[in-house]
Amino acid sequence: METATRAYPPGEHPDQKPPIGQSGVLYWMHKNLFSSPFNVILTLLTAYFLYLLLPPLFGWLMIDSVFVADSRDHCRELGSGACWGFIGKRLGQFTYGFYPHDERWRVVLCFALFVAACVPILWDGAPNRKKWLYFAAAFPFIAFWLLIGGNGSIAAYGILFALVVVPVVYFSPIDDADGADTGGLTYVLLAVWAFLLIGLQNIFFSTDVDIGIGGLGNVMRTLITLLLIGLTMVPLFHRGMAGKLRRQWATGFFALAALWHFVGGTNFGFSSDHLLTIVDTDQFGGFMLTMVIGVTGIVVSLPLGILLALGRQSDLHIIRWVCTGFIEFIRGVPLIALLFVASTMLNYFLPPGSNFDLLLRVLIMVVLFSAAYLAEVVRGGLQAIPKGQTEAADAMGLRYWQSMRLIVLPQALKISIPGIVNTFIGLFKDTTLVVIIGLLDPLGIGRASLSDTKWQGLSTEVYVFIAIFFFICCFSMSRYSIYLENKLHTGHRED
Amino acid sequence: MNDKTELAAQLAVSDQQMIRIQQMHKWYGQFHVLKDINLTVNAGERIVVCGPSGSGKSTLIRCINRLEEHQKGEIWVDGTELTSDLKQIEQIRREVGMVFQHFNLFPHLTVLENCTLAPIWVRKMPKAEAEQVARKYLERVKIPEQADKYPGQLSGGQQQRVAIARSLCMNPKIMLFDEPTSALDPEMIKEVLDVMVELARDGMTMICVTHEMGFAKTVANRVIFMDEGEIIEQNEPEEFFNNPQSPRTQEFLSQILLH
Numbered sequence: 001m002e003t004a005t006r007a008y009p010p011g012e013h014p015d016q017k018p019p020i021g022q023s024g025v026l027y028w029m030h031k032n033l034f035s036s037p038f039n040v041i042l043t044l045l046t047a048y049f050l051y052l053l054l055p056p057l058f059g060w061l062m063i064d065s066v067f068v069a070d071s072r073d074h075c076r077e078l079g080s081g082a083c084w085g086f087i088g089k090r091l092g093q094f095t096y097g098f099y100p101h102d103e104r105w106r107v108v109l110c111f112a113l114f115v116a117a118c119v120p121i122l123w124d125g126a127p128n129r130k131k132w133l134y135f136a137a138a139f140p141f142i143a144f145w146l147l148i149g150g151n152g153s154i155a156a157y158g159i160l161f162a163l164v165v166v167p168v169v170y171f172s173p174i175d176d177a178d179g180a181d182t183g184g185l186t187y188v189l190l191a192v193w194a195f196l197l198i199g200l201q202n203i204f205f206s207t208d209v210d211i212g213i214g215g216l217g218n219v220m221r222t223l224i225t226l227l228l229i230g231l232t233m234v235p236l237f238h239r240g241m242a243g244k245l246r247r248q249w250a251t252g253f254f255a256l257a258a259l260w261h262f263v264g265g266t267n268f269g270f271s272s273d274h275l276l277t278i279v280d281t282d283q284f285g286g287f288m289l290t291m292v293i294g295v296t297g298i299v300v301s302l303p304l305g306i307l308l309a310l311g312r313q314s315d316l317h318i319i320r321w322v323c324t325g326f327i328e329f330i331r332g333v334p335l336i337a338l339l340f341v342a343s344t345m346l347n348y349f350l351p352p353g354s355n356f357d358l359l360l361r362v363l364i365m366v367v368l369f370s371a372a373y374l375a376e377v378v379r380g381g382l383q384a385i386p387k388g389q390t391e392a393a394d395a396m397g398l399r400y401w402q403s404m405r406l407i408v409l410p411q412a413l414k415i416s417i418p419g420i421v422n423t424f425i426g427l428f429k430d431t432t433l434v435v436i437i438g439l440l441d442p443l444g445i446g447r448a449s450l451s452d453t454k455w456q457g458l459s460t461e462v463y464v465f466i467a468i469f470f471f472i473c474c475f476s477m478s479r480y481s482i483y484l485e486n487k488l489h490t491g492h493r494e495d
Numbered sequence: 496m497n498d499k500t501e502l503a504a505q506l507a508v509s510d511q512q513m514i515r516i517q518q519m520h521k522w523y524g525q526f527h528v529l530k531d532i533n534l535t536v537n538a539g540e541r542i543v544v545c546g547p548s549g550s551g552k553s554t555l556i557r558c559i560n561r562l563e564e565h566q567k568g569e570i571w572v573d574g575t576e577l578t579s580d581l582k583q584i585e586q587i588r589r590e591v592g593m594v595f596q597h598f599n600l601f602p603h604l605t606v607l608e609n610c611t612l613a614p615i616w617v618r619k620m621p622k623a624e625a626e627q628v629a630r631k632y633l634e635r636v637k638i639p640e641q642a643d644k645y646p647g648q649l650s651g652g653q654q655q656r657v658a659i660a661r662s663l664c665m666n667p668k669i670m671l672f673d674e675p676t677s678a679l680d681p682e683m684i685k686e687v688l689d690v691m692v693e694l695a696r697d698g699m700t701m702i703c704v705t706h707e708m709g710f711a712k713t714v715a716n717r718v719i720f721m722d723e724g725e726i727i728e729q730n731e732p733e734e735f736f737n738n739p740q741s742p743r744t745q746e747f748l749s750q751i752l753l754h
Contacts, residue, residue, distance in 0.1 A: 392599035395560055396613035396665060397588035406612060410603050490603055490645040 061464075071454045086455045087465050093449065094465075097285015097440050103149075103277060107288050110146040113139055114295070122480065138162030140299070147284070147292070149276035157258055160229060168235045168250040228257035281359035285440035287469060292359075293441075294428040294473075297366040301427070302420070304367065305374025306413075310404060312379055323375070330372035335430055338365040343437040362434055370427040377423055381416035382408065414488045421481035425474045442466045508716060511538040512571075513669055513700050514559060519568030521551075521558060528554050530724045532568070538668075541701045543711040543732075546721035547747060552704045555721070556671045559702070560591045573668055589617060592662030596674040598654045600646035606633070606657050607642040610664045618665065625664070632660040636690050652683025656690055663694075670694065672703040706751060712736065720744045 008014070033043045064081030067088060075083035087094070096104050117139035120132030141158020232253040235246040284292060311323030330338070342361040385408050393403035413420070435444040446462040449455070514536040521529040528551050536542060544552045557563040558570060561577055561584045570577040572587045601609050610629035614620040620628070633639045636656035638649075646654055655675055662670060672691065676684045688710050695701060695714040705711070711718050711732055718735040720728045720743075728735070728744045736752075739745045 386597075386599075388595060388597055388599035389601065391562055392593075392595065392601070394562060395588060395591070395593040396662075397585050397617040398613065399585070402616050406616065407601055411601075414603065488603070490647060 072456060072458060082461050082464070083455075083458055084461065084465075086449075086458050086461060089455075090445075090449050093445050094286045094442055096288050097445060098283045099285070099288065100277070100279060100283065103279060106146045106149075106276065106279075110143050111288075111291070113142060113146075114291075134162045134166060136162075137166045145276065147279070148281070149278040152275045160232065160257075161254065164233055164236060165250050165254050168246050225257060225260055228253055228260055232257055281357055282439075284359060286442055286445050289434075289439060289441050290428075290431050290469075293363060293366055293431040293434065296363050297370055297427050297431070298424050300363075300367045301370040301374055304371040306378055306409065308371055308375035309378035309382060312375065313382060327372045327375050330368055331376070335365070335369050336433055336436060338369055339433060339437050341365070358437075359439070362437070362439065366427065366431070369430075370423055373423045373426070374420060377416050377419035378412060380419065381412035381414075384415050385411050414485070417481050417485050417488075421477055425477055428473060428477070429470060442469065508540050509538040512536070513538045513540075513573055514702075515569075515571040516559075517569045517571075519558065519565050519570060521554060521563065521565045521567075528724050529558070529565070532726060534719070534726065536669075536700060536702065538700050539698050540717065541695045541699075541715050542703065542717045542719060543715040544702065544704045544719045544721060545706060545708075545711070545747075546727075550721040551724040552721045553673050556593075556673060556702050556704055559669075559671060560588050560593055562593075585617075589665060590668045591671060592665055592667035592669070593671045594655070594658050594662055594673065594675045596677050598646070598651075598658045598678075600654055600658055600661070602646050605643050605645055606638075606649070609646065609657060610661045613661070613665050628666075629660070629664050632663045633657070635663070635693070636660045637686075650683060651679045652686045655679065655683075655687045659687075659690055659694075669700045669702070672701065672705065674704050674706075676705065676707055708736070708751065720747065722747070 034040050060081045064079045066075045066079040067084045069075040069085030117136040120126045120129045138158045142155045145155035235250045308323050311319045314320045342365040393407045432443045516532050516534040519532040546552050558565050575583050611625040614625040715732050718732050722743050728741050
């Protein structure tokens with residue numbers, strides 16, 4: 001018997017540490033860099049290659065480069081590297097496009113608010129997260145007002161939406177838990193639709209709507225607006241209201257108030273004064289334009305993509321056919337073609353005399369395009385969820401939207417994170433395509449600036465600079481997605 | 496053995512009908528899965544359904560909470576008829592709990608959240624109360640200490656007990672078990688069966704698809720044998736095992752009891 005050679009009797013072996021030399025820097029280098037002659041050669045070759053590449057690159061970018069200069073010739077006198085002085089001179093234009101100089105603070109403020117709105121959304125450990133989320137819900141409307149200008153009625157409705165409608169529909173006490181059911185979704189869509197109407201009326205359509213209520217007088221119309229807004233708030237104070245009624249009430253009156261505002265044309269009594277000067281969207285440009293298109297595209301296309309993916313899986317034939325047809329059509333057409341359609345052909349379909357903003361048209365196309373891609377990514381995630389999950393949800397009496405929102409989508413979206421972020425990154429970079437239809441994104445600004453006679457021949461600097469901007473944005477999205485995947489990992493293995 | 500068989504006899508069965516299935520048929524496309532099923536289950540009955548694989552036993556109990564749709568005949572559950580009407584389906588599903596072969600726990604939610612989900616969203620129970628109820632049932636299936644873990648961190652037997660607790664949190668009148676121990680390692684089967692015996696002792700109406708003949712002998716008051724979509728034979732466990740009538744039942748029993 002071998003038992004004599006055992007160090008411990010059976011069942012009494014203590015836990016021991018692993019042998020020395022199986023960890024540490026040297027061990028890692030030996031294992032990964034010098035494990036075989038072939039690997040040694042590869043390592044040395046790579047090191048040589050990096051030696052050839054990095055020092056000159058670093059020299060050009062940093063050491064020999066010139067950060068302050070008056071012209072290209074001045075640059076060349078000062079150093080042999082990159083001429084960042086040119087970028088510095090043009091930085092305002094690269095950032096704001098042709099946004100009026102005196103109004104640029106609005107863009108800066110908007111960006112600061114954007115960062116603040118991102119915090120509670122991206123980081124679930126944020127202190128007072130729930131309150132911040134209200135702000136995040138109001139942010140798009142505030143941003144809209146800040147960037148475009150006007151009398152602030154849009155921001156006012158946005159705040160109303162975030163502070164009343166969102167909490168009533170989504171965060172009200174659990175006794176109306178079916179709030180996130182079909183009902184909740186419908187009401188939010190209704191509210192969003194009402195918003196689009198005001199937005200379109202105020203900014204994008206030059207056609208006037210007159211249904212003959214002008215005679216009511218401005219004070220009267222404003223009073224009616226305020227009354228409707230007051231009614232919107234009732235569910236916040238009347239706790240005894242049944243859950244379903246609360247939602248219908250808040251969203252219904254909100255939509256009515258917005259609609260009344262739209263047809264009645266009241267702007268809280270100061271209809272003609274503009275608190276902020278209106279800036280036409282054709283003055284948008286540079287990184288600001290990239291952010292506007294990229295962020296709007298991401299924020300709007302994700303929910304739309306999810307709905308499309310669910311629609312494509314639906315048991316209802318018509319919905320399935322419509323969604324499938326839409327997805328296949330959009331995916332089969334290049335984005336450039338869609339943008340051309342947006343810039344030229346869309347006017348044929350609109351009533352004569354209406355002036356449909358070019359940026360809005362571009363936004364719609366970008367959103368539809370990325371939504372179609374997202375739908376397919378999400379569908380992949382949906383298909384990976386075992387059928388048992390929906391069966392268990394069904395067996396407990398959850399409804400379709402409940403089981404999607406609570407059971408299927410959280411899991412499907414988690415699986416789809418790499419694909420979703422991939423699509424987002426693609427969308428963000430595709431925003432540069434708008435230069436083709438005449439919007440001045442950073443590439444457009446860059447190309448325009450190259451024709452400056454004082455600064456000729458600096459295209460490398462311009463494009464490297466733009467590339468760095470895009471790399472920072474896309475790389476942070478990529479890192480965030482990895483962080484998210486790790487955070488959502490609950491250590492489960494599906495068998 | 497003797498006191499075990501007595502358990503089944505002690506458990507009272509009321510004469511109130513919980514489930515009535517009449518001349519029910521089901522097809523998958525052209526394939527006739529269930530043929531002329533007639534079955535009545537009274538409150539407090541514990542029924543074990545057995546039969547060779549593919550005989551339609553799972554399909555039968557999945558028809559009772561409309562995970563599968565029947566094409567002909569009637570199914571009544573607790574006085575409500577199962578039709579395509581969504582309201583009635585939801586009402587029946589609230590009263591009928593189901594435990595699956597592969598547990599089907601929600602991997603992205605903790606054990607406690609798994610248990611409180613349906614009471615909160617379907618029964619509209621306040622969260623604190625739902626958690627209290629969930630902890631009570633987790634205690635009953637003997638895993639209160641696992642409440643804050645994720646299902647993926649538990650063993651198979653523990654997961655299945657969570658699944659039972661999750662169903663019980665809805666306070667159902669009927670429990671359906673679809674091969675609850677088939678996916679478990681042998682040493683974990685007992686812990687799940689013990690919980691089920693407890694349940695039977697408390698008077699739960701149960702229909703259980705299983706091959707655990709020991710369980711059938713201990714708690715069932717009726718054993719149903721199915722083959723090729725038909726109910727071939729049903730009887731009290733003792734009669735069923737000692738004196739099977741149909742040759743197909745005899746063959747089936749001889750095959751599973753030999754091992």
